[in-house]
Amino acid sequence: MNITPTTRMPSPTTSSPSTEPVVRVSGLRKTYGDKVAVADVSFEVRPGEILGILGQNGAGKTTTVEAVAGLRTADAGTVSVLGIDPQHDPAPVREVLGVQLQESRLPGKLRVAEALRLYASFYADPREPEDLITLLGLQEKRDTAYDDLSGGQKQRLSIALALVGNPQIAILDELTTGLDPQARRETWDLIEAVRDSGVTILLVTHFMDEAERLCDRVIVIDDGRVLAQGTPAELARAGRHGVTFRMQLPQPLDAALLADLPSVTSMREIGRDLEVSGGPTVLPDVIIALHSRGIVPDEVQTISPSLEDAFVALVGHPSEEDPS
Amino acid sequence: MTAATLSPPRSRTGTRGLSALIAAEAKLFLRDPGNLFFVVFFPTVLLIGMGYAIPGMREPITDLPEPWLGLRAVDLFAPLMLCVAAATGGLTTVAAYLAGYRETGVLRRMATTPMRPQGVLSAQILVQLAGVAVGGALSLLVASLVFGTPMPQNPLLALVVFLLAVAAMFSIGVLIGGLAPKGATASGIGMLIYFPMLFVAGLWTPGPLMPDAVEKVATFTPLGAASQAMNDAWFGLGMPWLQLAVMAVWAVVVFVIATRTFRWEV
Numbered sequence: 001m002n003i004t005p006t007t008r009m010p011s012p013t014t015s016s017p018s019t020e021p022v023v024r025v026s027g028l029r030k031t032y033g034d035k036v037a038v039a040d041v042s043f044e045v046r047p048g049e050i051l052g053i054l055g056q057n058g059a060g061k062t063t064t065v066e067a068v069a070g071l072r073t074a075d076a077g078t079v080s081v082l083g084i085d086p087q088h089d090p091a092p093v094r095e096v097l098g099v100q101l102q103e104s105r106l107p108g109k110l111r112v113a114e115a116l117r118l119y120a121s122f123y124a125d126p127r128e129p130e131d132l133i134t135l136l137g138l139q140e141k142r143d144t145a146y147d148d149l150s151g152g153q154k155q156r157l158s159i160a161l162a163l164v165g166n167p168q169i170a171i172l173d174e175l176t177t178g179l180d181p182q183a184r185r186e187t188w189d190l191i192e193a194v195r196d197s198g199v200t201i202l203l204v205t206h207f208m209d210e211a212e213r214l215c216d217r218v219i220v221i222d223d224g225r226v227l228a229q230g231t232p233a234e235l236a237r238a239g240r241h242g243v244t245f246r247m248q249l250p251q252p253l254d255a256a257l258l259a260d261l262p263s264v265t266s267m268r269e270i271g272r273d274l275e276v277s278g279g280p281t282v283l284p285d286v287i288i289a290l291h292s293r294g295i296v297p298d299e300v301q302t303i304s305p306s307l308e309d310a311f312v313a314l315v316g317h318p319s320e321e322d323p324s
Numbered sequence: 325m326t327a328a329t330l331s332p333p334r335s336r337t338g339t340r341g342l343s344a345l346i347a348a349e350a351k352l353f354l355r356d357p358g359n360l361f362f363v364v365f366f367p368t369v370l371l372i373g374m375g376y377a378i379p380g381m382r383e384p385i386t387d388l389p390e391p392w393l394g395l396r397a398v399d400l401f402a403p404l405m406l407c408v409a410a411a412t413g414g415l416t417t418v419a420a421y422l423a424g425y426r427e428t429g430v431l432r433r434m435a436t437t438p439m440r441p442q443g444v445l446s447a448q449i450l451v452q453l454a455g456v457a458v459g460g461a462l463s464l465l466v467a468s469l470v471f472g473t474p475m476p477q478n479p480l481l482a483l484v485v486f487l488l489a490v491a492a493m494f495s496i497g498v499l500i501g502g503l504a505p506k507g508a509t510a511s512g513i514g515m516l517i518y519f520p521m522l523f524v525a526g527l528w529t530p531g532p533l534m535p536d537a538v539e540k541v542a543t544f545t546p547l548g549a550a551s552q553a554m555n556d557a558w559f560g561l562g563m564p565w566l567q568l569a570v571m572a573v574w575a576v577v578v579f580v581i582a583t584r585t586f587r588w589e590v
Contacts, residue, residue, distance in 0.1 A: 104429030121341035
């Protein structure tokens with residue numbers, strides 16, 4: 001399957017600070033009866049970036065992007081999309097914002113090319129449906145009815161429909177849920193290709209690997225509030241203090257040698273490896289201590305902090321757990 | 325990134341692509357065998373079935389006064405089939421489509437585009453209306469060609485009755501579709517109303533064969549009134565003012581309730 005265009009450009013540099021945000025959300029609040037879906041959410045999306053909105057199911061992610069899309073009226077706060085308030089003036093926003101929502105099916109007997117041509121007809125300046133069919137690798141399926149598509153193909157069509165209006169901003173909500181690993185990876189390549197074609201993307205997800213792979217920046221929402229924001233690497237680093245590395249030693253070692261080092265906080269054996277955690281200087285301290293005994297590790301591997309770990313630390317439970 | 329890119333011609337927003345949407349809904353209608361059978365062919369199939377399967381349907385009537393003396397029982401069913409066509413479209417397919425489109429997120433997805441979800445409903449209803457019109461016309465054509473059934477003596481009145489019957493039935497369909505949480509639920513509720521409607525319309529006791537007591541009640545039901553008024557138009561029995569008023573009131577009142585209670589979201 002040839003989804004990734006061969007002329008993939010490197011990602012544009014993540015927004016210079018002088019660029020105006022294309023989406024601004026400030027103090028957003030939305031309740032349904034007694035239930036507070038979004039308590040207080042503020043963030044900005046810069047042109048050309050992929051911003052991830054992370055959170056567990058029910059954290060308020062979808063309600064937030066629905067308010068951005070003008071599908072929900074907020075109880076409080078302001079939303080601005082390219083300078084327009086979608087709450088009060090949704091019509092012009094719909095022209096420039098493409099939305100892929102969870103659980104939005106198409107009529108079962110509508111065919112791929114028909115759906116794209118139909119949706120293209122709603123917009124003033126649509127993309128060529130045939131180009132999208134090619135971009136999304138749906139050529140073989142162009143005359144296939146929606147009900148006969150696989151999960152991954154439905155998602156690709158859904159993304160194509162979100163892009164057919166030639167939007168400047170696309171909201172993609174949980175688009176890899178229910179896909180197999182192969183289809184997920186293909187979808188990720190596709191999202192990068194879309195961003196590289198100049199579309200700013202708001203990606204709603206509860207998969208940390210997806211956010212880590214795709215997003216330039218992420219915000220973490222829990223219980224309707226923003227807990228943290230930054231690049232995935234920044235968040236991951238913030239979630240872990242100090243450094244962890246694993247090494248393989250040519251011979252058994254007196255554990256006290258390393259445990260006595262002030263910068264070492266913990267050690268454990270994992271198979272033939274020894275995993276050591278500690279303060280910022282733990283790696284050179286350990287290597288020097290080993291060197292003084294004439295020991296040279298066969299292999300040393302620093303363990304990068306993961307976004308998953310940071311998320312668990314922030315939210316207090318694993319991301320894939322479904323509280324509902 | 326300037327605000328200038330955000331000024332589409334406002335007057336076109338919401339209607340752009342409506343003709344494409346109607347064409348797409350028409351294609352989808354034709355691809356659904358259930359639609360084709362029930363909306364387009366069912367009244368005709370029912371008429372042929374009645375005409376050939378039930379003994380004596382094609383014998384001249386001898387025990388009824390004018391204007392029915394000399395007609396055959398099957399002739400009484402021709403006007404009734406127009407009412408059946410209206411009820412089938414409104415109560416079975418319209419309700420199920422609307423609720424199904426909400427249930428599966430078709431309306432929600434549409435709401436994210438410049439096209440409004442109301443556009444999908446309008447397109448769908450327009451297509452169903454065309455289906456009902458074709459279904460009704462087909463049953464008349466077959467009645468005339470196969471059974472030699474006379475055509476209405478007052479065709480204009482017949483047309484008005486047909487339109488009012490369709491309006492009343494479609495309003496009920498929109499009401500059900502707007503409230504039922506799922507397509508299947510809407511379909512079930514529609515069926516629950518459909519069969520009593522066919523009963524009061526006289527499917528089992530057509531025209532003059534309906535007992536007086538039932539007929540008095542039926543006058544105040546939308547399809548009972550339609551059937552009685554259609555008979556009057558067919559056999560030249562005068563102006564059915566009461567029945568026309570009953571249908572109009574049903575159509576308007578139910579439609580107003582339907583538009584106020586329609587749930588756009590799951």
